[in-house]
Amino acid sequence: MAEVVFDHVTRIYPGNDKPSVDDLNLDIKDGEFLVLVGPSGCGKSTTLRMLAGLEEVNKGRILIGGKDVTTMQPKDRDIAMVFQNYALYPHMTVADNMGFALKIAGTPKDEIRKRVEKAAEILDLTEYLDRKPKALSGGQRQRVAMGRAIVREPKVFLMDEPLSNLDAKLRVQTRTQIAALQRQLGVTTLYVTHDQTEALTMGDRIAVIKLGILQQVGAPTELYDRPANVFVAGFIGSPSMNINTHPVINGQAKIGEDTIDLPREAVAKLTAEDNGQIIVGFRPEDADLAVADDPNAFSLKVVNVEDLGSDGYIYGNIITDGSAAEASTMMSDQNKLTTVRVNPRALPKIGDTVKIKIDPTKMHLFAPSTELRLN
Amino acid sequence: MGKRARRGAEGGCNGALSRRQALIAWGFCLPFVLVFGVFMLVPLLSSMGMSFTDITSRDLRTPFNVNIVGFDNYVTLLTDPRFHKALLTTAIFVIVGLPITIAIAMAFAVALNKGLKHLNAFFRAVFYAPVVASVVAVSVVWRYILQDDGLLNSLLAVFGIDGPDWLHDTRFALPALMIMTIWRNMGTLMIIFLAGLQAIPTELKEAAAVDGAGKWRTFTSITLPLMKPTILLGAVLISVAYLQFFEESFVMTQGGPLDSTLSAAYYVYQQFGFGRYGIASAASWVLFIIIAVVSVLQFRILGSDE
Ligand SMILES: Nc1ncnc2c1ncn2[C@@H]1O[C@H](COP(=O)(O)OP(=O)(O)OP(=O)(O)O)[C@@H](O)[C@H]1O
Numbered sequence: 001m002a003e004v005v006f007d008h009v010t011r012i013y014p015g016n017d018k019p020s021v022d023d024l025n026l027d028i029k030d031g032e033f034l035v036l037v038g039p040s041g042c043g044k045s046t047t048l049r050m051l052a053g054l055e056e057v058n059k060g061r062i063l064i065g066g067k068d069v070t071t072m073q074p075k076d077r078d079i080a081m082v083f084q085n086y087a088l089y090p091h092m093t094v095a096d097n098m099g100f101a102l103k104i105a106g107t108p109k110d111e112i113r114k115r116v117e118k119a120a121e122i123l124d125l126t127e128y129l130d131r132k133p134k135a136l137s138g139g140q141r142q143r144v145a146m147g148r149a150i151v152r153e154p155k156v157f158l159m160d161e162p163l164s165n166l167d168a169k170l171r172v173q174t175r176t177q178i179a180a181l182q183r184q185l186g187v188t189t190l191y192v193t194h195d196q197t198e199a200l201t202m203g204d205r206i207a208v209i210k211l212g213i214l215q216q217v218g219a220p221t222e223l224y225d226r227p228a229n230v231f232v233a234g235f236i237g238s239p240s241m242n243i244n245t246h247p248v249i250n251g252q253a254k255i256g257e258d259t260i261d262l263p264r265e266a267v268a269k270l271t272a273e274d275n276g277q278i279i280v281g282f283r284p285e286d287a288d289l290a291v292a293d294d295p296n297a298f299s300l301k302v303v304n305v306e307d308l309g310s311d312g313y314i315y316g317n318i319i320t321d322g323s324a325a326e327a328s329t330m331m332s333d334q335n336k337l338t339t340v341r342v343n344p345r346a347l348p349k350i351g352d353t354v355k356i357k358i359d360p361t362k363m364h365l366f367a368p369s370t371e372l373r374l375n
Numbered sequence: 376m377g378k379r380a381r382r383g384a385e386g387g388c389n390g391a392l393s394r395r396q397a398l399i400a401w402g403f404c405l406p407f408v409l410v411f412g413v414f415m416l417v418p419l420l421s422s423m424g425m426s427f428t429d430i431t432s433r434d435l436r437t438p439f440n441v442n443i444v445g446f447d448n449y450v451t452l453l454t455d456p457r458f459h460k461a462l463l464t465t466a467i468f469v470i471v472g473l474p475i476t477i478a479i480a481m482a483f484a485v486a487l488n489k490g491l492k493h494l495n496a497f498f499r500a501v502f503y504a505p506v507v508a509s510v511v512a513v514s515v516v517w518r519y520i521l522q523d524d525g526l527l528n529s530l531l532a533v534f535g536i537d538g539p540d541w542l543h544d545t546r547f548a549l550p551a552l553m554i555m556t557i558w559r560n561m562g563t564l565m566i567i568f569l570a571g572l573q574a575i576p577t578e579l580k581e582a583a584a585v586d587g588a589g590k591w592r593t594f595t596s597i598t599l600p601l602m603k604p605t606i607l608l609g610a611v612l613i614s615v616a617y618l619q620f621f622e623e624s625f626v627m628t629q630g631g632p633l634d635s636t637l638s639a640a641y642y643v644y645q646q647f648g649f650g651r652y653g654i655a656s657a658a659s660w661v662l663f664i665i666i667a668v669v670s671v672l673q674f675r676i677l678g679s680d681e
């Protein structure tokens with residue numbers, strides 16, 4: 001049993017006045033693979049290092065397997081960590097690197113050898129056991145760092161962006177391997193990354209964090225289908241969600257010259273602070289081309305099209321007053337253009353004006369004042 | 376020079392140009408080459424030459440009385456019990472003094488590597504001060520500390536211990552000088568070790584901590600092995616200095632009492648003072664060879680797996 005609990009955990013670095021991790025409440029279930037994701041500098045490493053005991057906790061408690069470890073030394077916590085730069089001991093061979101923790105724990109020599117060899121087999125490192133880390137490639141070093149963690153059979157694995165030093169192809173390969181390995185070993189894992197694709201593909205659950213504050217925790221599909229706020233909506237998913245603020249007129253959103261229907265209960269939740277506006281988000285795959293006189297669609301001036309063979313994407317500006325306006329567009333990363341996935345066999349041309357209809361069940365609505373979800 | 380330059384310009388061919396460049400390069404080197412040649416190479420080679428002759432101070436006016444004597448000086452030296460004693464004293468000095476110096480310097484370096492910044496800068500300066508202080512100046516203080524009714528013995532008396540007359544007791548003179556030498560050389564090593572410690576990535580220590588290593592284990596299993604090149608450098612520097620151990624003997628005991636602080640370098644100095652230039656030169660070459668051998672050995676042993 002090794003459930004991990006963060007209980008109102010706060011970390012303020014000496015010399016900073018704002019907390020780097022602010023009042024974090026998070027449960028990681030026994031055997032779960034939880035991915036902590038967020039933009040650079042949001043406090044992911046800090047969270048991980050507090051769990052490892054490498055960083056002091058200013059407020060709150062951390063529990064591993066029901067035991068309060070808040071003030072415990074790292075060596076007493078029974079955790080294993082994979083560092084971003086691997087932190088392999090340069091003066092030791094691969095085998096010694098992997099066996100170091102066991103040696104300290106006083107494990108008998110042949111037992112250490114057996115476990116190291118078994119781990120090496122799993123990670124395909126057998127032929128490198130006698131080499132020093134500097135004679136290994138980046139991918140091999142990464143596997144040694146993994147090996148060092150798994151021979152321990154610890155209560156918890158901690159991984160801080162373990163794939164960020166690998167090239168794109170190896171990264172995709174390794175992330176599948178790590179996820180499979182974790183499921184096989186069943187060890188509770190906290191995995192840090194800033195890459196939302198990694199988060200979506202690897203995690204049982206994902207915790208999104210921004211500026212030290214936890215935004216949402218949930219299964220990948222949950223975060224993808226029902227993001228709790230504008231930040232999560234924009235952060236999760238690639239290509240990212242189209243998110244724009246629009247005026248609400250008679251319970252309808254005015255998008256450019258057109259109006260589209262909004263669910264009544266969502267509109268009812270808008271308050272005076274929202275100034276009669278609403279944030280509408282939709283994923284590129286949740287909209288499609290519509291016929292010219294569809295009353296529930298908006299016009300888009302196409303400025304770019306992409307044909308990927310399996311998918312087609314159109315990028316465009318919403319038309320206001322007959323001209324393409326960019327002012328009302330925000331938060332989507334395709335150069336502030338609205339992105340829609342379409343059938344690649346029926347791509348419009350650049351310069352065309354097309355009608356776009358959003359799937360009403362897949363629309364994400366947020367209040368401009370709080371940026372929280374309405375529907 | 377002017378003629379050559381003109382020829383180079385007229386001909387415009389590459390050979391002349393590169394020759395001219397080489398000449399200019401030599402011109403830049405000349406001051407160093409001259410200084411090195413006159414003040415280093417000439418004395419060095421002439422001392423080597425002298426070590427094979429029977430030159431003494433009386434021969435300075437009558438240089439034709441100097442005879443080549445082959446290895447006679449070296450034979451004399453190697454059969455002189457005083458030279459043996461001097462070598463033994465030097466050996467003891469290095470073998471005991473070097474590890475102690477390294478251990479103390481390492482302890483200070485580790486202590487000063489963390490903690491408060493300003494306080495550390497202060498202590499670094501304090502511990503380094505003996506290195507820059509003149510040995511003659513500090514000898515006055517040390518004599519005051521070590522003399523029979525000095526500071527050290529007064530302190531020992533508080534605990535009811537009757538301290539020896541450090542500098543005039545054959546058993547204690549060498550240890551007393553050793554302490555003083557260690558005090559003088561510790562600062563250099565400490566600074567070198569501090570630099571070495573700061574080059575060790577914190578991540579490695581964190582990895583060791585997560586792997587279950589305590590502070591001491593991290594030090595012995597991670598820090599020390601990674602410090603090996605730095606320690607080797609320090610060991611070579613300090614052992615060369617200790618093999619040439621001279622100044623403390625010179626200012627504190629003049630090699631006494633009863634030659635108990637007579638080092639190899641002091642022996643050379645004495646022979647020179649007696650006017651026996653041939654013997655003195657031979658002795659200094661023996662010392663030179665020992666230093667070279669010790670340095671090579673240290674690189675072999677400590678740097679074995681690099
Ligand atoms: N030792 C420190 N002293 C002071 N502030 C720090 C320290 N370490 C981190 N911070 C600050 O705390 C915040 C969170 O840092 P952290 O390293 O946890 O970010 P991160 O989410 O891991 O980012 P990245 O994805 O770039 O690694 C940052 O704003 C950073 O400037």
Ligand SMILES: [Mg+2]
Pocket residue numbers: 044045046160
């Ligand atoms: Mg980080």
